[in-house]
Amino acid sequence: METMANKLSLKLLIDHKAHKILFAEASKDVVDFLFGLLLLPIGSIVNLLTKERMVGCIGTIYKSLEQLDVTYLCSSQSRTTLLSPPISETTFLLPSALPCTTKKLYGHCGGYFTEISGTKCPACRMAMTTELQQVNPGSVVRQREVGEGYVKGVVTYTVMDDLTVVPMSTISSITLLNKFHVKGLGSLEEKVVKLGLEEGLELLKASLQSKNVLSDVFLGKKVSQGNVTV
Known part of the structure; x- marks a missing residue:
């Protein structure tokens, strides 16, 4: 959690009169995080x-399978x-902060593998009980260096209150202020808010x-002083 908070931040433009965040300035990492949710x-x-925090009935389906x-x-x-x-390591580009579940795979002679330990190998007929080690494709830092992720990091992005994402420019910022009738x-x-x-x-x-x-997230509840920089 500390690592995530140190790396990601949003610069919010807040209209206190309307009690609303008009938009936010975001880096490549934040936009990669948002797009990775898909x-x-x-x-x-x-x-x-x-389950308890889910809206609708998906949480109920989850609980039913859990208890079956x-x-x-x-x-x-x-x-x-x-x-x-399984959650891909690059889903959030923050594997140290969010859980990443991976399947365990087992093998014996190298030709075949299975998810169920003890399954007989079709080649040598021996039980496949040796857990295979997955190779980490590279750290998050390295991925950013070679330009991986979802968007390019040469520009700053505007994130709207409804999470619409567009490249930021001075003209677009002025247009947005006019759109919100800011007099x-x-x-x-x-306000700069760090994401944990x-x-x-x-x-x-x-x-x-x-x-x-x-x-809803940053004005609907009090954000701890440790996560907000004015």
Whole structure:
């Protein structure tokens, strides 16, 4: 969580008169984080937010499968796959901050592998019980150096309250102020908010139920002083 908070931040433009965040300035890392949410399987979203915090009935489906007796399942592995689907390391570009679940794979002679330990190898007929080690494709820092992720880092991005993302420019900022009918600058305040794990999960939750995500997350509740810089 500390690592995430040190790396990601949003510069918010707040209209205190309207009690609303007009828009935010965001770096490549923040936009990669937001776009990476599209890769999350539903089961992983429920797992991250917990059943109790989910809106609608997906949490109920999750709980039903969680509580279903194993005698009714084709395999226990299928329940694990549905309740905790693998999350790609690059989904958030923050593997140290958010959980990343991966399947265990087993082999014996190198030609075949299985998810179920003890399965006989078709080649040598021996039980495949040796857990295979997955290779880390590279650190987040290295990925950014070679230009991976989802968007380019040569520009700053504007993130709207409803999480619309567009490249930022001086003209677009002025246009936005006119769009929101801002007459004076006295009610406006800039505030830099650092994103930690808690804020990331709140953004995910709010994005599923609101059109005013930034305002709901950063104005709807008090953000700790440790995560906000004025």
